Amino acid sequence: MAAASQRRSTALVVFSTGFILLWLILAAFPFLWTLWGSFKVQGDFFSRADWMNAITGPLTTEQTGGPFTGEGYWGAWVESGFWRNVVNTGIVVVCTVVISLTLGTLGGYALARSGFRYAFWLLMIALVFRAMPHITLVSGYLLPFFQWNLWGHLPTTIIVLVAINQPFTLWMLHSFFLNIPKDLDESAMVDGCTRFQAFRLVIIPVMWPGVITTGLFSFLLAYNDFAVTAMLLSSENQTMIPRIASFLGSVQQEGNVMFAVAAVVSATAPLFVLILFFQRQIVSGLTAGAVKG
Amino acid sequence: MPHRTFIWFILPSLAAMILFIALPIVSVVVQSLYVEHEQVLVTVENCGPFGCTEETRVDRDATAELREAQPLGRFNGLGTYFNRAHLATAEIAEAWATSDSLGAFWDRVMNLPFYRALVFTLAYTFIVTPLVVILGLAIALGVNALPRIFRGVTIFFSLLPMIVTPLIGSLVLFWMIDAEGVIGATLQILFDDPDLSLKASPALTWITLFIYGVWSSAPFAFIVYYAGLQTVPEETLEAAMIDGASRWERIRYVVIPHLAPLTVFIMLIQFMDNFRVFEPIVGFQAQASATSLSYIIYSDLRGDVQQFGSAAATSVLTIIGVAILLTPVLIRTWRDFNRKRA
Known part of the structure; x- marks a missing residue:
């Protein structure tokens, strides 16, 4: 069904396919390499002699009796207690996503349905807030949080992440609600619903695609955050990412870099699964802001 | 929607933003005007068999008490902004007056x-x-030219560098460019230089960080452009062909103008995100050769003695930078908005 304008010369097809293959290798190879290498011993993953050792693993066979070893994972998860950080990450991420979506749907709906000038200004302010580097905000929190004994706890971090998430959530849900026809909730109000009832009974049942997409990005923001979680959590409440960063310092001296490698692979795995299942939503979310705004 | 209803709907979200984004900005401004207390010194007289000596030492209890009573520190006005760790006006003036060439002046500025x-x-x-x-x-x-069945897989792998946590992405690359890692070792063989290390030279570290930046953000631009390409009007392309436009001319005069609004969007998001570059410097352990504004705030807050005043002053200067960067966008949006209303 290729239209005439889509037909290409062979040379061009070869060139563009080659280019895409090159890009795919650049994009995926580092992760596959690290995944494979995480089942080797350090002498193979960082091999002075020959990088092929990381693939075949002669030292791994010599030291552990098999070409693959789970030592890095055992060391990270059990010996270093990485499982506790995984649990913390779970708590932080789930709470952040749920709370920010609740606040965001209410706010986004209001912004999409209000025709007044101040709605536009609120969106502009949200845009400016989105541009604030997170670490500048953190330097504003630290001293008051120390004074009020709020520092170091999970709920503090959750509420901070929710707030940092809000500008983005508002923008995204605002553009999704603009796509839901106004007539829908207005006819409900003609039938005697209040604005909130119209929102609850008419809008909530049809808003899920937009909410799920926005939720994915809230998840990524909370999961990938380093600046806030590294500065606001005490060491026993740390989430995965700051823990991996602090691994680096201690682990390199002890010669246990493989613990960090295993932790890095463990933290990447959920993201991999996320793309696998939600690729369509991620793509539509990335473009929603662009095409409509 | 009436004002009252609007307020109730937006209130929770607005309250969160005011409490945890607007007030911290105020807090940063206030903190930047203060510096840590100096240590309280006491002079004690020690009298021994050979006469008396005076000794000055730090009164720890009094210092702790003072810090407890006034956690903000002492008022310093704009002093922190102009000291050596920030705008360094005195050092700049001195360097300007005493350096004999622009290059020498630049070297001295780059030491601040x-x-x-x-x-x-x-x-x-x-x-x-x-x-x-x-x-x-x-x-x-390129992806748009692929047969349809390959596109899904391509997009899947392309998303990886962008979705993966920045710190993790940079660590993965950092281990690979290690002199004993696969890329580092290969580069040594390619250039036939067993001492080649991407971590040692500042210039190579900068290039590594730039490459990481492009690698991790290109998927975002790709996805947005790819979606835009699906909506290029087929009729216009055909009309251009009938008029004798070559492939390149069709891309130049039909496709690129169609994608122009998307470029503005991508640039806006990228400017915001790249200006706060931070995690790669931690991941690549590049602080010796490259520091960013976010990084120096982080290191002020992390040191043995947390320098809240210094971090706050840098934060305010960073926020001013963000404001300058965003002004053209805001003006443009404001004009568009007014044109739509008119």
């Missing part, structure tokens, strides 16, 4: 921590952003 970080942050922002746009467009054009 704030300017070092500022120059790296700006270089990162203005080099990575255009490269991301170009690479993203190239990938989008």
Whole structure:
């Protein structure tokens, strides 16, 4: 069904396919390499002699009796207690996503349905807030949080992440609600619903695609955050990412870099699964802001 | 929607933003006007068999008490902004007066921590952003030419560098470029130089960080452009062909103008995100050769003695930078908004 304008010369097809293959290798190879290498011993993953050792693993066979070893994972998860950080990450991420979506749907709906000038200004302010580097905000929190004994706890971090998430959530849900026809909730109000009832009974049942997409990005923001979680959590409440960063310092001296490698692979795995299942939503979310705004 | 209802709907979200984004900005401004207390010194007289000596020492209890009573520190006005760790006006003036060439002046400015970080942050922002746009467009054009069944897989793997946590992405690359890692070792063989190390030279570290930046953000530009390419009007392309336009001319005069609004969007998001570059510097352990504004705030807050005043002053200067960067966008949006209303 290729239209005439889509037909290409062979040379061009070869060139563009080659280019895409090159890009795919650049994009995926580092992760596959690290995944494979995480089942080797350090002498193979960082091999002075020959990088092929990381693939075949002669030292791994010599030291552990098999070409693959789970030592890095055992060391990270059990010996270093990485499982506790995984649990913390779970708590932080789930709470952040749920709370920010609740606040965001209410706010986004209001912004999409209000025709007044101040709605536009609120969106502009949200845009400016989105541009604030997170670490500048953190330097504003630290001293008051120390004074009020709020520092170091999970709920503090959750509420901070929710707030940092809000500008983005508002923008995204605002553009999704603009796509839901106004007539829908207005006819409900003609039938005697209040604005909130119209929102609850008419809008909530049809808003899920937009909410799920926005939720994915809230998840990524909370999961990938380093600046806030590294500065606001005490060491026993740390989430995965700051823990991996602090691994680096201690682990390199002890010669246990493989613990960090295993932790890095463990933290990447959920993201991999996320793309696998939600690729369509991620793509539509990335473009929603662009095409409509 | 009436004002009252609007307020109730937006209140929770607005309250969160005011409490945890607007007030911290105020808090940063206030903190930047204060510096840590100096240590309280006491002079004690020690009298021994050979006469009396006077000794000055730090009164720890009094210092702790003072810090407890006034946690903000003592008022310093704008002093912190102009000291050596920030705008360093005195040092700049001195360097300008005594350096005999521009190069020498530049070297001395680059030794000041704030300017070092500022120059790296700006270089990162203005080099990575255009490269991301170009690479993203190239990938989008390439993927668009692929047969349909391969596109899903391609998009799946392309998303990885962008979705993965920045700190993790940079660590993965950092281990690979290690002299004993696969890329580092290969480069040593390629250039036949067993001492080649990407971590040792500042220039190579900067290039590594730029490459990481392009690698991790190009998928974003790619996805946005790819979606835009699906909506290029087929009729216009055919009309251009009938008029005798070559393939390149069709891309230049039909496709690229169609994608122009998307470019503005990508650049805006990229400017915002690249200006706060931070995690890669931690991941690549590059602080010796490259620091960014976000990084120096982080290191002020992390040190043995937390320098809240210093971090706050840098934060305020960073926020001013963000404001300057965003002004053209805001003016443009404001004009568009007024045109739509009119």
